[in-house]
Amino acid sequence: MRLEQMTVHLRARSAWEAIELGTALVRRHAAVIWKPWLLVTLPLFVAFNAAAWAIDAIWLAGLLMWWLKPAFDRIPLFVISRATFGAAPSLRETLAAQLRWGGKPLLHYLSWRRFGFARSLYLPIDLLEGVQGARPGDRRRVLGGAVYGNAVLLSLVCLHFEASLLFGGIALIFLFVPVESLPETLRAGWSLISSQPPWWAQVGFNGFAWLAVSVIEPFFVGAGFGLYLNRRTQIEAWDVEIAFRRLRARLAAAAAPFALALALLGPGLLPAHAQEPQSPAPAAAPAAAATPRKPIEPTLPRVFGEARVDERGFSKAVDRAYLDPLLSGKRRQVTWEKKDKTQPEPPGQQDLSWLSGVGALFAFIGEWGLWLLAGALVVLLLLTLRHWLPWMRGSLRRHKPQPAAVETEVLQLPDSLPDNVPAAARRLWAEGRPRHALALVYRASVESMAVRANVALPPGATESECLRASRRMPDGEDRSLFAGVVRVWQYAAYGQRLPTVDEFNALLSQLQQRFRWAA
Structure with missing residues (x-):
């Protein structure tokens, strides 16, 4: 992973800013995303509808296209994950990657995880990181726990957008119907759909659904990748690491000429006695040689400047970091065990026998509380009798019977109009x-x-x-x-x-x- 070659300005963003970042990545690489998307999904759409028409179950083609959406999601995810690190894949690389990339996690997303609302967030974790081990859910919980609600809301919003495009495409047909014929056309269309829709109507519905998914789904995947990228930045401090790597590159580039000049001109600049062989030190050093050496002044303030460090905030940040289960191998587990009454009580234990009276009081309230509440309610009703009894008397009066409906005779007109x-x-x-x-x-x-x-x-x-x-x-x-x-x-x-x-x-x-x- 080449963090220094990232094409995105990394910083700690809010969840909705991260979603906007993902959609911006999709817009930037739109041509590289939608070309392989059409080349993969369009032949499958035609093949599924042809096979479903042959067995007279065209609705099955639409269901299969909807069920395979996690497999199609690998296309935009592959493109933006590579393009973010400065290596946008070509059309051939993207198509070739769909045959071998993310096979094992894809089986989960096509079976029991198909109805998960956080698929856009968990798909980059499983496909890009390849989480393995006895507890792969820990990684998903750490990265996705804080933004799980945002991922669910993202799925609901994209679902509503797809439905709007689907029904909007169907309603677009009626814009070409004249206003005089619109009621009859709507009535005929409803009877056509509700009774026995023909094959071309079902294929048209599947086509509108495929178009809606093709427009919205890449943005759905890109927004989830933005959430994933933002969580990695917050947890692993990618922005700080990138800053240090760029600083090291600048310092290395500036130090190379200085080191070369020092290697070429250094021997002539050093004092002459430094090149002579040193004689062995005498057995008894003079008193002046025993003076302490001057401490070396630190160079960090000269490079980074004087900075005030928030010791309390830094300590809190370290404590929060060590609470992460991925950084600590310790785990605390509390279990309940049945007390052995045969063992003697440890010395020095306080006498808590008075708690038995409190327990008996709560037991009495729990057993007779409903009866006490009912009795208090009856007493309250008797005390307020003069307020609600007149109202009850008025509501219990017999109402007058409703008049019978007016009966009208059937109109009988002659077949032809009279002369006058x-x-x-x-x-x-x-x-x-x-x-x-x-x-x-x-x-x-x-x-x-x-x-x-x-x-x-x-x-x-x-x-x-x-x-x-x-x-x-x-x-x-x-x-x-x-x-x-x-x-x-x-x-x-x-x-x-x-x-x-x-x-x-x-x-x-x-x-x-x-x-x-x-x-």
Whole structure:
């Protein structure tokens, strides 16, 4: 791992900043990610749908593509994990890596770990580090424990984005349907989907699902890799290590010319007596040679400057680091063992017999507490009787029976309209059959509207269909008058709201004048 060649500025980030970092990596290497993604997933999509169509189970192709998402996730993870360290793989390297990279951990993610919501966080741990040993879950717990909730929320957000793209693609089809035909098209589409969808509709649904996954899934994997990278930086201090490595490289580059110059010019600069052989020291050294040597001044302040060290904060950081189970081989385990009453009590133990009385009190409360609570509730109800009893008396009174629903007779109209529609309608109104009169007026108005608009209405056309057809009438007053007839008829037929006699006569007069009905 070449930390000094990383293309990312490492620092301790929050979880959401790390997610944004991962998505930025995906955007930077978009071409290298989506080319192998399409080359791998598109042939599998075609093959699965063809095989499922052959066995008449096209839904199985969509299920297989969804189930193999962890296998497809290796493509963006392989690209951004290499590109982060300055070695972006080529298209051929990425395709070749899918045959041999991460085979054993992938079996877990295609079986019992398939429904895990933190797959984007744990996939880099298992595929990039290859965690082995008796307790591989410790590594996942250390790296992912602090950001597990963020990984779950990331999965839910990406799932909602995929669903939005899927249903948005389906709704896009209806944008090309004319507004007049939209209700019928929606009704036909719903009946087509709910009863027995054809093969092309199922393949289209699988195609929209594949497109939604292809757009969102690389960002999902990149965001998880950002969380993983940020946790490694926080725990292992990658940013500090990179700073020290770059400092060492600068110091080594600056010290090389100085060392070369010292090697070439050093012999001429040294004093002459330093080159002469030294005679053995005398047996008795003079008193001046026994003076203590001057201590060497440390050079770190001259390199890094004077810095104040927070001893308390540093000690706390060290204590937190040693609490990590990966850094400490010690483990504390507490077990409960049954006490042996035959052994004598150790001397000097305090007398705790008074606790038996406290235990008996709690036992009494636990046994009779519900009865005491019920008795207190009854006493409270009796004390507040005058407040709630009048209200209870009012609520216990018998309510008046609801009136029976209004029964209306079935409308029976003749097959053909009478010659004098206004006279026939007034006669029905006078006989006490106003709904029959309004139905006759509505039917005559529909036929007059169809003639003036030059349209052919289907049998059993609804009021809304008649209103849409009336828009083709050239005269605006005719359209307004017909809309008023439809409104009066709907109030009477569905809302049991009949017009007055004057309103009915005025409406007939207007219809007779505008539609030129016979007098």
